[in-house]
Amino acid sequence: MQAAMTLTPAHRETSARVAERARAVRRNVPEVAAAITRDVRASIPRYDAPGTRRVLDEAVSTALHRFLDAVDGAPHRDRGVEELFRTLGLTEARAGHSLSDLRAAVHIAVSCSWQFLRRTEAESGSGQPIRSDIADAVIAFADHLVAEADAGHAEGARRRDGDSLRARARLAESLLTGAPTLPDDHDAWPVPSTVLVAVVELPDGERPDLSALGRTALIVREGDRLVILADSAHREQVVETVAAAGTGRIGLATAPTQSAVPAAFRWGRRVLQMVQRGVIPEARVVDAADHLTQVWLHAEPGLRQALVQEKLKPLLAETPNSREILSETLLVWLETRDSAPAIAAHLGVHPQTVRYRWKRINELFGEALREPEFIVQITMILKASVPLWKAGDQSDFERFQTSDQA
Known part of the structure; x- marks a missing residue:
């Protein structure tokens, strides 16, 4: 990204004297950078970690040189300081950190830089008041770098949220499909x-x-x-x-x-x-x-349908009305083994109606109703099928009619 920090006229001292002083202090950049990084590490322990020191050193040194580039008025190569601070902000966001530590570090850098500039100005013996102009320039430059870090942080937050959503989606898919191992980022949830x-x-x-x-x-x-x-x-x-x-x-x-x-x-x-x-x-x-x-x-619909055709064939051959009342009566008896009056009370009909139905059920199934295995099978079949039939599903009967005619 090609970017350059531009100071407003109010923040830039264009006199030859200021440019000369900027060039004169450039040789002191290593000294000032060392003081800044020392104070930052002492105030913010997180920035004293081995993996962070190099990044901090680079950011401070690059920012100091870039500031002097801006105030001495001469053309200089793009040092990429904007991209560097944007990356710092992005990295903080991806790590789940706010920019409070980075802002504190910039504040320390401004303070150290201003103390150095004030000291060198006093040592120059010029006696001319340029301090307020340089102070404005330092603050403007610091604000510019923080703005770049803010932009990077916002982008990092968007990427982090996107990464988190993708990681959570991958984890959900692994759990729902029974993957033998979870993805590496399964700590997303x-x-x-x-x-x-x-x-x-x-x-x-x-x-x-x-x-x-x-x-x-x-x-x-x-x-x-x-x-x-x-x-x-x-x-x-x-x-x-x-x-x-x-x-x-x-x-x-x-x-x-x-x-x-x-x-x-x-x-x-x-x-x-x-x-x-x-x-x-x-x-x-x-x-x-x-x-x-x-x-x-209902785990295997095809199996239920096959068992209906095999075990309930006599019932399927009845008229629609007969099928409904006989299957309902048979299921209540299979589930309760109650007397005719009790079954009648459950169904809301007269006991004699239940006895008539039971007679017809015996005619259809005969001795099979005395076989324990058959009883278990038709209990499960009817328990799965009667609710379907009552809800209007006629596929079992249509299938029976088709196969009977074939």
Whole structure:
């Protein structure tokens, strides 16, 4: 970057005497630089670290020469001091530091420089008052360097935030996909021992404000949904913040270990899908922990469909109305093993209606209803399928009709 510090007319003494004095003190730059760096290191211990000393020495020496370049009025090569201080500001930001230490260092440098200039002026014996003009020039130059550092710091903060977001996105992807090792920058978010995974539906085009979660959670976009990873101890805060942001349904699942995060992610998505299909009752917040059996039973849709066709063929051959009432009655009996009056009370019908239905169920399945393995199988199949049928999903019956006609 080609940049030059330009002093305003009010800050530049253009007389030959000032230029001559600037050239005369240039040989003392090493002495002044040593005094400045000594005082800076004594006042700011962080700048006394081995890795920082060289940078400090270079910044002080370059700034002193550049200042003398500006006041002696002669053409000089670009010493890159603006770029140097911009880089210093950027480096401080990337390290997460404010510019308070750098500002303090510049203040020390101004004080040391002014003391030196005042002493050399007194020693010159000229007796002519140029001190205030030089003081203005020193302060203007220091302000110029601080402004460059400010610009670099702002840029560094933007880069740091961008790097942090990218690092957090990489970490989230690794956790959600079950990568065997986390990225090197996984300290971007300390992974808690128990991870809450929240899958959030987003209305079209909405960008909810979740800044209240701060940096305590990982938030990534997945199509028309958001995925939030947080410490399970912050469950209430996550739910309240997301709900207040005006999002859609929220599917929750908890991973007891880091390796279980991918499974929790699947469960969070699955419970939302089952709400959409009518398998799980409509709710704003759906916790997979409350529906684990259904999550399990719907883990492999193709297998459920195949078992329906194999085990419930007599029921599929009934009329739509008969299928509905018989499957519902059979499922209640399988789950409760209650008497006809108890089942009737559960279904809201007369006991004699239940007895009639039970007679028809026995006609359909016969002796199979006395086989323990068959009972276990159809219990699971009906538990997974009846909610679908009641929600209007007719795919099982359509598949049966197609295969029956083939």
